[in-house]
Amino acid sequence: MAEVLVLVDHVDGAVRKTTSELLTxxxxxxxxxxxxxxxxxxxxxxxxxxxxxxxxxxVDDDQVTRYLxxxxxxVLAQLVQQTSPAAVLIPSNTEGKxxxxxxxxxxxxxxxxxxxxxxxxxxxxVTTQSVFAGSYTVQAKVTQGTPIITVKPNSATPEAVNxxxxxxxxxxxxxxxxxxxxxxxxxxRERSGRPELNxxxxxxxxxxxxxxxxxxxxxxxxxxxxxVGASRAAVDAGWYPHANQVGQTGKQVSPQxxxxxxxxxxxxxxxxxxxxxxxxxxxxxxxAPIFELVDFGVVGDLFSVLPQATDAVEKxxx
Amino acid sequence: xxIVVCVKYVPDAQAERTFEQDLTTDxxxxxxxxxxxxxxxxxxxxxxxxxAEGEVVVLTMGPEQATDAVRKxxxxxxxxxxxxxxxAIAGSDAPATSLVLAKAVEKIGGADLVLTGMASTDGTMSxxxxxxxxxxxxxxxxxxxxxxxxxxxVTIRRDGDASTETITAQLPALVSxxxxxxxxxxxxxxxxxxxxxxxLETWSLAxxxxxxxxxxxxxxxxxxxxxxxxxxxxxxxxxxxxxxxxARLAEFLVSKKFV
Numbered sequence: 001m002a003e004v005l006v007l008v009d010h011v012d013g014a015v016r017k018t019t020s021e022l023l024t025x026x027x028x029x030x031x032x033x034x035x036x037x038x039x040x041x042x043x044x045x046x047x048x049x050x051x052x053x054x055x056x057x058x059v060d061d062d063q064v065t066r067y068l069x070x071x072x073x074x075v076l077a078q079l080v081q082q083t084s085p086a087a088v089l090i091p092s093n094t095e096g097k098x099x100x101x102x103x104x105x106x107x108x109x110x111x112x113x114x115x116x117x118x119x120x121x122x123x124x125x126v127t128t129q130s131v132f133a134g135s136y137t138v139q140a141k142v143t144q145g146t147p148i149i150t151v152k153p154n155s156a157t158p159e160a161v162n163x164x165x166x167x168x169x170x171x172x173x174x175x176x177x178x179x180x181x182x183x184x185x186x187x188x189r190e191r192s193g194r195p196e197l198n199x200x201x202x203x204x205x206x207x208x209x210x211x212x213x214x215x216x217x218x219x220x221x222x223x224x225x226x227x228v229g230a231s232r233a234a235v236d237a238g239w240y241p242h243a244n245q246v247g248q249t250g251k252q253v254s255p256q257x258x259x260x261x262x263x264x265x266x267x268x269x270x271x272x273x274x275x276x277x278x279x280x281x282x283x284x285x286x287x288a289p290i291f292e293l294v295d296f297g298v299v300g301d302l303f304s305v306l307p308q309a310t311d312a313v314e315k316x317x318x
Numbered sequence: 319x320x321i322v323v324c325v326k327y328v329p330d331a332q333a334e335r336t337f338e339q340d341l342t343t344d345x346x347x348x349x350x351x352x353x354x355x356x357x358x359x360x361x362x363x364x365x366x367x368x369x370a371e372g373e374v375v376v377l378t379m380g381p382e383q384a385t386d387a388v389r390k391x392x393x394x395x396x397x398x399x400x401x402x403x404x405x406a407i408a409g410s411d412a413p414a415t416s417l418v419l420a421k422a423v424e425k426i427g428g429a430d431l432v433l434t435g436m437a438s439t440d441g442t443m444s445x446x447x448x449x450x451x452x453x454x455x456x457x458x459x460x461x462x463x464x465x466x467x468x469x470x471x472v473t474i475r476r477d478g479d480a481s482t483e484t485i486t487a488q489l490p491a492l493v494s495x496x497x498x499x500x501x502x503x504x505x506x507x508x509x510x511x512x513x514x515x516x517x518l519e520t521w522s523l524a525x526x527x528x529x530x531x532x533x534x535x536x537x538x539x540x541x542x543x544x545x546x547x548x549x550x551x552x553x554x555x556x557x558x559x560x561x562x563x564x565a566r567l568a569e570f571l572v573s574k575k576f577v
Contacts, residue, residue: 308564
């Protein structure tokens with residue numbers, strides 16, 4: 001069976017959940033080979049084995065992480081040439097999509113981004129994407145070269161199958177073109193202690209209706225163990241960090257439960273949350289378009305509804 | 319400084335967007351406009367040449383109506399426009415799009431900066447800027463939420479998933495900007511009148527030396543097999559808060575086992 005390359009998403013060896021999802025998907029298509037770029041492989045090895053990597057390619061070279069995106073695309077291009085994989089799976093985040101873009105051109109291979117499902121099909125993987133702000137789903141496949149697919153978080157349930165991968169250290173000589181955009185400073189994002197927005201099972205978001213006071217939204221989120229999101233209006237007003245924005249130009253989330261508080265539900269916001277499994281809204285305006293999407297809605301003031309709900313949730317947890 | 323801004327004409331996201339029979343995006347039955355996210359790139363280009371000196375060339379490819387997107391950018395203040403118009407382009411995928419745009423950037427010539435938005439509002443792939451950088455051999459300086467040009471180098475702030483990065487590269491460079499970077503201006507009446515006299519050239523694929531067989535739906539490296547309209551959500555239960563709305567919300571979540 002052919003290898004399937006999976007680019008590992010990690011911070012200093014702390015592997016993100018998306019990687020175990022990608023390894024699980026890779027097993028449907030061939031033999032998963034993880035590609036680990038950067039420092040900290042010791043910390044990552046156990047997780048990669050747990051989710052079935054048969055092989056791990058490691059690249060620990062300062063040059064690769066010192067320049068933006070292009071060096072990682074060169075690493076993958078080298079491995080594609082070396083292994084002729086059945087597919088390359090990459091996490092669908094900003095950097096992942098840009099790496100995939102360059103790899104596509106380097107290898108003259110078709111690229112599909114933001115897949116929410118990938119299955120083996122005749123003549124290669126078949127992807128499912130959610131398009132036009134979640135109003136359609138599209139099935140597509142790559143027809144030239146090596147299928148390069150970026151996969152969104154929560155697209156598969158990780159399945160543990162212990163393996164004992166062999167490792168191969170890869171050396172790379174970067175081209176001059178790949179070393180032009182230098183990362184001169186890197187500040188880790190401050191951790192809120194809450195789950196990652198695009199990995200969380202529950203997301204509670206606040207919008208214009210909070211008037212800048214997110215305390216009730218955060219308290220309700222914490223009672224549910226949820227991540228906190230914000231609408232573009234709230235972010236543009238400076239009430240909440242852009243990293244928490246849900247919508248077309250922020251994160252696109254697909255949790256089990258999405259709670260929209262004080263959010264009207266404009267298309268820009270719907271594009272980021274419409275594919276959530278269950279949607280709940282609290283809004284003073286009963287005409288707000290968000291109520292067209294909800295499984296359960298409360299027409300009321302979020303500053304009285306959310307604290308009451310928070311108390312009730314805490315009580316039923318006992 | 320010479321800046322080329324790439325813009326896209328897209329179906330209005332507020333309208334009911336759908337597909338053509340050949341499974342490409344329907345670009346005729348829905349009114350189109352300059353992709354909102356490209357306005358930030360136009361604005362940033364205008365700010366840069368206003369602060370120093372230079373010219374802004376707006377570049378698009380697409381059907382006849384795509385001229386509207388260039389026109390809007392000219393109304394905002396860009397100096398001239400180029401529209402790559404050719405029947406063979408219809409149905410092009412992202413790699414082909416990046417090929418045509420890269421060739422057009424080369425033909426325009428002398429660009430210190432190639433600026434783009436962070437994504438189109440229709441395809442939303444966010445890959446064309448990286449593909450153009452790869453093809454043009456330019457430094458890729460993408461997803462800028464802040465941008466400065468000094469001493470022949472561009473420096474940006476890039477807010478990533480795990481960290482905030484500062485990226486620096488020598489000009490010429492390819493830069494994409496996010497919607498956090500500025501507040502795009504509205505065209506003034508004066509700008510709208512002035513735009514009518516600004517040069518707007520139309521180029522064919524032959525003008526760029528691109529073979530028609532390299533682009534279009536037939537040459538795409540991916541294919542859409544089918545599309546399905548998402549079934550409308552079943553109408554949910556909406557209650558008025560009469561003092562117990564929060565408790566009822568919690569009951570609902572308990573009944574669905576989220577608590």
